[in-house]
Amino acid sequence: MNEVMLAVVIILGTFLIYHLALKIHERWNHPFTAPVLIATAIIIIILVIFHIPYKTYMLGGKWIDELLGPAVVALAYPLYQHRDTLRTLTGPILVGTSFGAILGISTGLLLAKWAGFNSSIIYSLTPKSVTTPVAMAVTETLGGVMSLSAVFVMIAGIGGVLMHTYVLRLFRIDHYLGRGVGMGSASHAIGTATSMESSKLEGAISTIAMVVSAIVVSVITPGLVLILM
């Protein structure tokens, strides 16, 4: 089989597995059935069973990667859709997300540094609170490992959703704005999906927080890393 055919098979296969993962998530709605987690697990199992190297998989995978850039650009659209909410609540959303971003970057970096991990792992962990394509771009700029950053993002997303009831209750965050900003800032799209379930308004705030924190984190991370490393 030549490389073009192989690439097409890999792209179609990945798409089919992604759809299967969506169906599984629809059927059993739980943070642990997040489509990216299920799809990644299925593909890894297939690669391991059939002894297919990651390099071979990436013959097709690199074409999907190609759309990560435009995918980040596309996040302007949900932000635009919620522009009126953003306008009326600019202060609380902006200050809250920025505060969370600074906390997330510095606690992640300092804890990992303190535990003695090397810099490429620390750089992969630092942007974990933001949506995967942005976290990967930030990691790339810093010189970390993109695949690792994707995993840390997944842990922040799934972990955040599993812990959110306790965290929000413990810190008495019961206003829809505080909840939405907290979920979107800490757990990106997975957190936003959970916010959507509690109310449309909280979901909108969470969407805004997710996109705004992606911007804030990518702007302040290089500087903060320089200070803290």
Next chain:
Amino acid sequence: MVKLGKIAVHICLLYLIFLLGNWIEHTLGLFIPGSVIGMLILFLLLITNIIQVSWIAEGANFIVKNLAFFFIPVTVGVLNYYQLFSGKGFLLIIIVLISTIFVMAGSGIVSQWLVRRKEYKHE
């Protein structure tokens, strides 16, 4: 079919904005990823009505709805690092979880405090 064509054209436009963002990143030597610069540019062009929302809506919606699909190949790459999460690497999971609590609590408390103060003033 028409819808599929629309999505393809919209994604091409998004791709052009991404390239513009990349160009700005490299020309100005910025540390902000080109894709994020592209996102800011698109947002500004949308609110100033220079780009009509109908020029990108279907494509952007398709991508945002299926965002996870686009980073699956990179995520699969973790199979080259499986040994990291055994032993000491387990600590990394704990670190991410602790840091996530900080972000959720910190951003939530601050934004809630600010909005309650704002609501109080209005009453």
